[in-house]
């Protein structure tokens with residue numbers, strides 16, 4: 172049995188036994204290559220679920236808004252390791268109870284979806300540990316190095332050009348599982364902290380604030396980068412922040428549901444090189 | 448006899464227009480994004496794409512537009528209106544759907560009072576459209592009563608020639624005819640065959656859709672929840688849309704001085720309808736998605752006699768979760784009745 176059949180069967184069992192009220196997975200999209208999030212509430216519809224190498228989106232972002240989990244019932248979600256890490260962060264930040272999330276885990280290897288054993292976020296701790304030791308993506312590091320080699324003013328020019336494209340559609344925020352604030356700081360208007368205007372300053376404010384708020388929390392799922400309709404390489408910002416958190420504090424976001432947020436904790440041995 | 452512009456003469460043509468005082472904007476790819484921007488020569492243009500990622504709308508209805516500068520002094524308040532400069536502009540290589548988008552928005556910006564910011568830019572701009580010779584899976588102009596070569600909103604339409612030598616030049620308005628005067632010696636007078644336009648399949652029956660939307664009972668239909676379940680509530684579809692035109696007025700500065708701006712806003716955002724009291728009449732994504740569809744294919748038509756969609760398909764093409772108008776209208780038009 173292929174992974175798709177296997178997971179459809181599991182989804183059907185979870186739904187018909189009443190263990191979960193909903194399965195969030197992938198379905199066919201508007202073109203042959205596209206996959207889209209689908210929501211299955213009854214075993215008779217599990218054939219709508221698709222699982223293959225094109226299923227890249229991190230679906231964990233659907234768990235938090237609009238009180239989905241407030242009834243205490245369980246929901247099953249198709250998740251890659253990045254999505255499982257998001258569950259850990261959401262749990263650590265008290266946004267959900269990981270016991271309510273049944274994970275249908277998989278990863279993409281050589282363009283194919285392969286199952287990952289486990290059902291609960293805590294079952295994947297060893298796997299995430301091994302990902303941490305493997306380090307951050309070498310491909311991203313190559314692009315990041317290109318930026319590091321620039322002079323500060325060249326780099327500033329690069330980001331100025333990139334951010335000038337931003338239209339403040341907030342797709343990056345809306346798609347991100349870590350951007351769950353009920354009212355994002357840019358939407359707070361009494362007082363208006365951040366310019367809503369999409370001019371160079373407003374775009375800088377937005378993108379930099381988001382980068383800081385994601386520092387040590389981003390799981391590099393790439394959702395924001397894929398969603399940005401004007402092709403701003405948001406992955407490079409996230410990568411830079413993840414690298415900083417890892418190199419400086421040994422912090423790899425979403426290792427476990429007990430992990431303390433890196434920017435909200437202090438350890439005696441924390442390097443303080445930035446304090447004059 | 449028809450008139451022809453050869454590829455090899457395009458730069459001469461642009462030169463003549465520039466000498467006549469025009470700025471030329473065309474689709475260009477810069478920093479990994481295709482959009483209309485000022486060009487000096489033909490080599491900078493990306494004309495072989497289905498359409499640029501961003502629409503020409505942003506050159507008429509700016510994503511952020513300064514309206515007035517204000518300063519509150521001891522005895523008086525000083526204001527200065529920031530009127531857009533009058534610039535003669537040519538938009539070269541526009542797609543028919545984007546050109547139609549401007550035409551669709553004209554009545555909106557002119558019905559109760561004339562929005563100077565829109566019309567000062569409109570009146571001095573000439574739209575030179577190139578009929579499509581390719582389409583992708585998301586194009587849907589034929590579903591909204593347009594076509595890959597419809598002249599709606601175009602001052603001049605260029606039809607690519609079958610032999611690839613250039614374009615057949617057809618003016619559609621007085622402004623278009625006037626634009627051809629300074630280049631008349633550059634155009635050839637000969638018969639030529641235009642390349643065929645692509646077949647764009649019809650994806651929904653817009654009359655069915657309109658009838659269903661006009662039925663008051665359907666306002667509360669379960670369909671709105673079903674089709675919008677995966678909507679994440681970002682504004683990319685509205686901001687990339689050639690006809691979406693909502694805006695917000697914001698004062699930027701402090702109590703004593705600043706700039707009042709007109710910024711793009713989107714009905715997809717939860718904040719869009721949030722009242723000061725905290726009450727939000729559109730408090731779920733499904734009500735917001737319903738508004739978008741209703742506005743485009745029911746309310747706008749009721750007011751201005753035209754649907755607010757020109758079929759470019761960007762809402763689906765660039766949606767992070769593969770939604771868009773096409774799918775919803777397809778569902779509606781296929782409902783059993």
Ligand code: SF4
Nearest residue numbers: 347389392393394395
């Ligand atoms: S910031 Fe982007 S890459 Fe990081 S978790 Fe959010 S969507 Fe994923």
Ligand code: SF4
Nearest residue numbers: 337338340341343399
């Ligand atoms: S998705 Fe891109 S364009 Fe939209 S707000 Fe984010 S960075 Fe800006």
